[in-house]
Amino acid sequence: MEEAVLRQLFERHFPAWAHMSEDDRAALIRNTAPVSYKKGVCVHGAESECIGILLIRKGMLRTYLLSEEGREVTLFRLREGDLCILSASCVMEAITFDVHVDAEEDTDALLINASFFSQLTERNIYVECSAYKTTVERFSDVMWAMQQILFMSMDKRLAVFLWDELSKTQGNTVRLTHEQIARYIGSAREVVSRMLKYFASEGIVELSRGGIRILDKGKLRGFI
Template structure:
């Protein structure tokens, strides 16, 4: 069961909350689990199972891609109030690339299971819209990172 502060945080940051009925809200609360990860912990790897959505309460996460040669590129960072959708990429069938997520700082978050979220988004168009909106926001972050990497000189990036 979520503590009152978790429930308040969830209702404030899960923007589809206002478009969910009481049964859907109760189910969401029952499927949201508070978790703590120490700095340096890998929360999600491209080859791992579809973990779920991360709603960051405190700390910071880094989403990145890893090449076969071991090179990394940071796609975006997530702080308090941000939500990571790529850790639940199985919910969005159009995501076909592997992303890893690490805790950059000690991080507290709410984890919403991917199977539950997939079911909820099938039943509630506002939740589905929320997921796709979040996906497009992250895509914009990724495109900015690519623009910096590909088109900005090294001295300007530093």
């Protein structure tokens, strides 16, 4: 990738760029490599070595917890322009947990290698600060997810999820499988299917192979 393109991307999405010396900028560019992940691929596993910081250029990553029994709970998703810090948790002293990260779509990203990033945070407080600040933003996402999972009844959770998806896509159809939805909202496929059938019987949604079409937004809103 051309250096000018990298510089532009860092300037826009790497918060401490303005506070870095020209030497450190050059070193950052040398220690960054383009990576691509096919949809569904594991980007970072709880037991795998930590790869480094990812700056997403295209696509989407999903961060989740995985239980010993294989149950997944989605924490948050990252999109274009977002930094994935938890894939470098090994070099961040204050992060003592580990998560899984999958490519939710075909994803292109820039990978800053972990040991270089670690050195950079040690010599530049602005880099360290922005890494922790970004992590705290993800903490906020996790707290939101946790409240959904712990406190909301299933109908409300599903309604909130469909509502959020609608506002993202600006259409009437949510193109996800019941399995995918179950993962997003930390539930089981059977539970989601049952609740969707109930929503269909109430005339709120129409279920088809292509996804879930929302027929009555007002009624859906009523569950939230």
